[in-house]
Amino acid sequence: MKEIKITFLALSRTTELDIKSDNEIGSIVNDLLMVFAKEIDYKNFKIDIDSLQQNIPDFKTKIDGVVQKYKDVNPKIQQINSYFKELKDNEYFFVFPNASISKEQSFQFYNYLSALEKNEDFEKVTKQIDDLFGVLMDSYEMFAFDENTRNKIGEPDKSKRICRFCNKPNGEVSFKKVAHSISEALGNKKIITNDECDSCNEEFGTGIENDLILYLNLYRNVFGIKGKNGIPKLKGKNFEIENKGTIEIKQILTDEEINDPNRDDFKIRLESNQNITTQNIYKTLSKYALGVIDRTQIANFSDTIEWINGTKNIDNLPKIAMFTSYDLFTIHPKLMVYLRKTDDNKLPYAVAEFRFTFLTFVYVIPNSSKDTTDFTQDENFKHFWEFFKHYSSVPHWKFQKMNDNIARQFVMNLNFEPKEKK
Numbered sequence: 001m002k003e004i005k006i007t008f009l010a011l012s013r014t015t016e017l018d019i020k021s022d023n024e025i026g027s028i029v030n031d032l033l034m035v036f037a038k039e040i041d042y043k044n045f046k047i048d049i050d051s052l053q054q055n056i057p058d059f060k061t062k063i064d065g066v067v068q069k070y071k072d073v074n075p076k077i078q079q080i081n082s083y084f085k086e087l088k089d090n091e092y093f094f095v096f097p098n099a100s101i102s103k104e105q106s107f108q109f110y111n112y113l114s115a116l117e118k119n120e121d122f123e124k125v126t127k128q129i130d131d132l133f134g135v136l137m138d139s140y141e142m143f144a145f146d147e148n149t150r151n152k153i154g155e156p157d158k159s160k161r162i163c164r165f166c167n168k169p170n171g172e173v174s175f176k177k178v179a180h181s182i183s184e185a186l187g188n189k190k191i192i193t194n195d196e197c198d199s200c201n202e203e204f205g206t207g208i209e210n211d212l213i214l215y216l217n218l219y220r221n222v223f224g225i226k227g228k229n230g231i232p233k234l235k236g237k238n239f240e241i242e243n244k245g246t247i248e249i250k251q252i253l254t255d256e257e258i259n260d261p262n263r264d265d266f267k268i269r270l271e272s273n274q275n276i277t278t279q280n281i282y283k284t285l286s287k288y289a290l291g292v293i294d295r296t297q298i299a300n301f302s303d304t305i306e307w308i309n310g311t312k313n314i315d316n317l318p319k320i321a322m323f324t325s326y327d328l329f330t331i332h333p334k335l336m337v338y339l340r341k342t343d344d345n346k347l348p349y350a351v352a353e354f355r356f357t358f359l360t361f362v363y364v365i366p367n368s369s370k371d372t373t374d375f376t377q378d379e380n381f382k383h384f385w386e387f388f389k390h391y392s393s394v395p396h397w398k399f400q401k402m403n404d405n406i407a408r409q410f411v412m413n414l415n416f417e418p419k420e421k422k
């Protein structure tokens, strides 16, 4: 069995492709590389390829030719076509056959592509990005999970699994169900944790995760985020919201409200039938992060896990930073975890960024045994926030306390702004 790994890296999507074959591999690889060839040395059978390429029509035709030629013997090669279909027309991308690209390297390549796209000077962009991320990357390791996450997280061998949330081994608990690291209801299809047992999965799914899902329900509906059962229809005490391609909001008014001469149709108060415990939102966000980090890290979060499981109380938690931006819109949730690699205790050991539709949440994962600083204190929080310059340099963040541990009726206030016709 022969194998070749090709990495395609572009701003809109990056993918790694493994091609395995018994006999055809030599010719598949040669034919593929020919498409990217800059120079071919026929005498020594050497193909010199240009790493930077552009998704132009001529290129697409050539690559499709190779795919059509080999798709019957090696169906996997069709993934190349689907990859390039998702790239924009004329988008630049890098191709690296049999090279393993480090995180720092790919960072540089992304900078380069971003400079190309914006017609900017690469040196200038690199310097800007270095100002924003340089110090951060010296202090933190970053781990990103999204729709491109290919491998399940944790122990692949079922018989060796130990649940990261209750610490029980397979046998004492079962691992039959697929445990979504981020709730499936939020559109997560690709981020899966192996070492979350069926009991914990059930407990989270019927417990704390519901508070976050309810909190995000309106966005799920409006943006058409599909869970296991499609796009949710929302029904509350005084409203119904349905996404049928366009959003229909039905409001049920009392006689008193109908006759109220001061009623403002642009301000709607939607009362849910369900209660929400705000602190469970923070617990769920932390649970997501602990579900994706390397399991050797779990030992640093035993107090955090007790808190998530409800066996330990925390009264005061750091603020959660929230941001809305259509530029960052994502249909599949994204999760980034930062783990401190230095001894600088003034900085939190673990920080996470969770992105859902056009919302971004950034939060400290509380109560790690590696932390000695109290990030509920404003000056300590400020120090952390200013250190994460790529966040703090952007205006309009909102900071919210999610301490409340009592279930309360969930009410959404919608304010519509009338737009003047031009």
Ligand SMILES: [Zn+2]
Residues within 6 Å of the ligand: 163, 164, 165, 166, 167, 168, 173, 196, 197, 198, 199, 200, 201
């Ligand atoms: Zn468990």
